[in-house]
Amino acid sequence: MLSARNLEVVYDDVVLALRGVSLEVPDGRIVALLGANGAGKTSLLRALTGLLDVHEGEITKGSVSLDGEDLRRTPPEAVVRKGVRQVLEGRRVFVELSIEENLKVGAHTARASMAENLERVYSLFPVLSDRRSLTAGYLSGGEQQMLAMGRAMMSNPRYLLLDEPSLGLAPLMVEAIRDVIVEINSTGTGVLLVEQNASMALSIAHHGYVMETGRVVLDKPAAELLADDDVREFYLGLHPGEDGSGRKSFRDAKHYRRKKRWSA
Amino acid sequence: MSTFLEAVVRGLGTGSVYALLALGFVIIYKATSVISFAQPALMLSGAVVTSYLVPAMGVLLFTGFSFFFSVAIAAIITAALALLIERLAIRPMVGKAVFVVAIITLGIDIAVRVVVNGFIGLGARPIGFPWGLDRVTVLGLDVQIRHLVMMGTVALVITALYFFFQRSKYGLAMRAAALDQEAAMTMGVSVGGVFALSWAIAGGLAAIAGSLLATGAGVDRQLWIVALVALPAIILGGLDSLEGAVIGGLLIGVAEALVGTYQRQYAPWLGDNVALVAPYALMLAVLLVRPYGIFGTAEVRRV
Ligand SMILES: Nc1ncnc2c1ncn2[C@@H]1O[C@H](COP(=O)(O)OP(=O)(O)OP(=O)(O)O)[C@@H](O)[C@H]1O
Ligand SMILES: [Mg+2]
Numbered sequence: 362m363l364s365a366r367n368l369e370v371v372y373d374d375v376v377l378a379l380r381g382v383s384l385e386v387p388d389g390r391i392v393a394l395l396g397a398n399g400a401g402k403t404s405l406l407r408a409l410t411g412l413l414d415v416h417e418g419e420i421t422k423g424s425v426s427l428d429g430e431d432l433r434r435t436p437p438e439a440v441v442r443k444g445v446r447q448v449l450e451g452r453r454v455f456v457e458l459s460i461e462e463n464l465k466v467g468a469h470t471a472r473a474s475m476a477e478n479l480e481r482v483y484s485l486f487p488v489l490s491d492r493r494s495l496t497a498g499y500l501s502g503g504e505q506q507m508l509a510m511g512r513a514m515m516s517n518p519r520y521l522l523l524d525e526p527s528l529g530l531a532p533l534m535v536e537a538i539r540d541v542i543v544e545i546n547s548t549g550t551g552v553l554l555v556e557q558n559a560s561m562a563l564s565i566a567h568h569g570y571v572m573e574t575g576r577v578v579l580d581k582p583a584a585e586l587l588a589d590d591d592v593r594e595f596y597l598g599l600h601p602g603e604d605g606s607g608r609k610s611f612r613d614a615k616h617y618r619r620k621k622r623w624s625a
Numbered sequence: 626m627s628t629f630l631e632a633v634v635r636g637l638g639t640g641s642v643y644a645l646l647a648l649g650f651v652i653i654y655k656a657t658s659v660i661s662f663a664q665p666a667l668m669l670s671g672a673v674v675t676s677y678l679v680p681a682m683g684v685l686l687f688t689g690f691s692f693f694f695s696v697a698i699a700a701i702i703t704a705a706l707a708l709l710i711e712r713l714a715i716r717p718m719v720g721k722a723v724f725v726v727a728i729i730t731l732g733i734d735i736a737v738r739v740v741v742n743g744f745i746g747l748g749a750r751p752i753g754f755p756w757g758l759d760r761v762t763v764l765g766l767d768v769q770i771r772h773l774v775m776m777g778t779v780a781l782v783i784t785a786l787y788f789f790f791q792r793s794k795y796g797l798a799m800r801a802a803a804l805d806q807e808a809a810m811t812m813g814v815s816v817g818g819v820f821a822l823s824w825a826i827a828g829g830l831a832a833i834a835g836s837l838l839a840t841g842a843g844v845d846r847q848l849w850i851v852a853l854v855a856l857p858a859i860i861l862g863g864l865d866s867l868e869g870a871v872i873g874g875l876l877i878g879v880a881e882a883l884v885g886t887y888q889r890q891y892a893p894w895l896g897d898n899v900a901l902v903a904p905y906a907l908m909l910a911v912l913l914v915r916p917y918g919i920f921g922t923a924e925v926r927r928v
Contacts, residue, residue: 415807441813453808455801465794466801470813472794516813 362387362428363409363445363520363551369422370404370413378404380575381423386520391542391552393562393583395596396572402555403450405572406522409553410447411437442470444519448526450555452505454512456498460489463497463508467515474517482511485541503534510541520551527558535561559596563587571596631766632886633879638772640878641779645834646855647862647870648786649827655803655865656823659723663710663730664831665849666737667703671832672752672844673744674699679753689755693778696836700829707828710737711821719820734849742846749843752836771840782833783871786826790867795822803865854881857908863921872919877904 363386370379379401386392396402407413409425411432425432427443435443455463464482468475483490486507497508506526513521523542527535539561546552546565556562563569569586571579579586586592646664653661678695685691710733718726756770763773790796795818802809802819810816831852835844838851858877862869885900892899911919 410811412807412810415810436815437810438813438815441811447811449808449811453805455804455808457804458797458800462797462800466797466809466812466814469794469798512812 363426363553365405365408365423365425367423368405368408368420368425370401370408370418371421372404372416372418378418378575379408382572382575382577383423384570384577384580386551386553388519388551389546389549390568391546391554391566393559393566393569393586394553394555394572395557395559395562395569395586395592397557397595399574400572401575402572403524404575406447406524406553406555409440409522410445411435411440412447438470441516441518444516445522446513446516446518446520447522448509448513448524450524450528452502452509454497454500454505454508456496458497459494460497460500460508461493463512464489464515467512469516471516475515478515478517481517482514485514485544486511503530503537506530506534506538507541510538510545514545514550518550520553521545522553522555524555525557526554527556527561539565557596559592563592627766628886629883631768632882634766634768635772636879636882637875638769638775638878639838639882640875641776642834642837642874643854643858643878644871644874645779645782645830645837646852647858647874648783648867649830649834650855650859651862651864651867651870652799652830653823653827654859655867656799656819657715657726659715659726659730661730661824661827662727663707663734663737664827664855665852666734666741667707667828667831668835668838668852669738669844669849670706670741670835671696671699671703671828672835672839672848673741673750674702674832675836676750676752676839676844677744692752692754695753696778696833699836700832703832704825704829706737707824707831708821711824715824716817716820738846738849745844745846747846749845751843752839754840756840758841771837774840775837778833778837782830786867799823854904857904859918861908861911861918863918865922866918866920869918869920877907880904880907 365382365384368379368382369377371377382401382405384394384405394402394405404418407416407418408420409432413419420433427445432440455466458466464479465475468478471478488504489508489511497505500508510523510526526538526542530538535558542552542554543565554562554566563583563586566583569579569581569583570577571586571592579589579592581589646668649664650660653659675695678698679691682691682695685694714729714733715726718729754771759770760767761770790800798809798814799819799822801812802814802816806816835848839848854877855874858873859870861876862871862873880903881900884903888895888899
């Protein structure tokens with residue numbers, strides 16, 4: 362189990378990005394992490410994978426651990442070796458390397474099983490398989506996302522942390538990405554899925570968290586989150602009443618208050 | 626015509642050594658975004674180590690073997706020295722302004738040269754190159770053996786580097802880290818390791834370059850100045866391009882040799898040292914046409 366406990370993260374000694382966040386990613390599950398821009402989703406991933414240092418950030422309170430083992434002082438490359446891999450927001454493929462070279466870099470910690478992992482990734486992403494020697498920078502956004510995910514799968518990780526994989530992608534591509542996540546998960550990889558696209562994330566997740574200005578405000582099974590009025594309103598774009606449920610007026614005041622809190 | 630071609634061969638010989646030096650600068654620059662001014666000291670150290678190893682080894686196997694073998698060992702020793710410098714003086718400075726780190730490398734350069742000078746003595750130390758200034762006739766051209774040795778050795782080293790960067794795990798990791806450090810970290814690449822490796826490779830290349838340059842007049846305290854010619858070479862080729870470093874080095878070598886050969890004949894009023902200025906003049910001319918060098922990318926600075 363990968364987990365964060367009462368995590369507090371500060372950037373540049375002053376910017377408080379996480380204010381006591383707790384979250385758990387059990388083996389083999391899909392956990393969705395939702396939240397508006399600036400809520401602290403990426404910061405949480407960085408805390409889990411040792412990347413805070415790069416951004417002048419540090420954990421000031423709480424802990425991150427893998428099977429109870431403290432990860433706070435573990436450098437990013439060691440976190441990868443332990444089977445926890447993050448796909449950065451914005452894909453970040455190595456644009457001047459070919460598709461296959463990108464995948465080989467992905468296998469940096471697992472060279473011995475590179476050949477079999479290559480085959481597995483190519484069968485997971487046939488679009489990549491067809492153009493192995495193409496320069497990655499020429500791929501479309503969706504294809505680059507696939508490459509970024511395929512690259513992370515090159516060490517057959519135990520946990521895959523995806524930071525907004527659907528960002529800027531057309532609906533069909535979002536569906537394709539979602540299907541791949543399900544397939545990756547079905548072979549036993551635990552997934553922490555950070556998303557703004559709540560309907561996509563909650564449709565496949567087992568459990569979900571909602572963050573808001575550095576705190577977890579909801580922590581529920583995905584099905585319950587899907588039914589939650591606030592989630593429906595702010596993340597699924599559905600308004601109470603629209604959906605035929607008709608319980609609108611008497612909750613308006615409360616919604617207004619929450620809305621203010623959520624968009625702060 | 627043969628005067629011209631002989632000058633070109635001479636230029637390609639020294640130019641290939643400039644290419645090695647330039648490669649060292651570019652490899653460190655691509656990995657760490659810092660121009661390391663410690664390269665001259667590493668070059669001098671390598672040449673000095675070779676000059677001690679060759680006589681210690683005596684005559685082994687065949688003519689030239691002890692020289693080449695010594696150069697290889699000197700490259701390894703100098704790479705280790707570079708590793709040490711990186712670990713002790715450069716790594717703690719990660720995150721500081723690039724300019725500050727560059728100045729630190731300048732300080733290291735001076736410090737290392739002061740120490741190494743003690744092993745050189747006042748005059749020139751012979752490097753133990755078996756053919757000295759001997760000449761041979763190749764395809765009707767009268768050329769120095771050492772220029773052919775330079776070309777051959779450098780061709781071999783560059784081929785090895787090519788395979789290292791194309792095929793090997795660490796070569797690939799270095800290319801990836803040069804493109805996006807944070808993304809490389811999420812692949813399990815240790816960026817500190819990449820820094821160290823870049824210094825080690827640059828140190829090894831500098832040692833080979835220094836040993837080859839000293840095949841003519843031996844190692845003296847002024848040898849390090851030659852390493853500075855690599856600066857116009859990398860700017861000419863494009864600061865972030867390995868191909869550019871090689872082409873830039875060769876171009877500058879040839880330009881220098883041609884100016885040295887013809888200037889006295891056609892423009893004697895310019896004086897005796899124009900060949901030394903030729904690299905910089907060529908650099909200026911290229912920069913006027915291509916501001917990022919021949920192979921450089923416009924956005925050398927990535928975020
Ligand atoms: N490198 C940094 N230096 C300073 N502050 C930062 C840094 N990175 C993030 N922050 C701040 O930390 C807070 C959380 O940012 P974070 O990137 O974790 O949010 P996010 O939920 O991932 O947002 P988004 O959906 O826009 O990606 C924000 O207020 C942000 O301004
Ligand atoms: Mg983010």
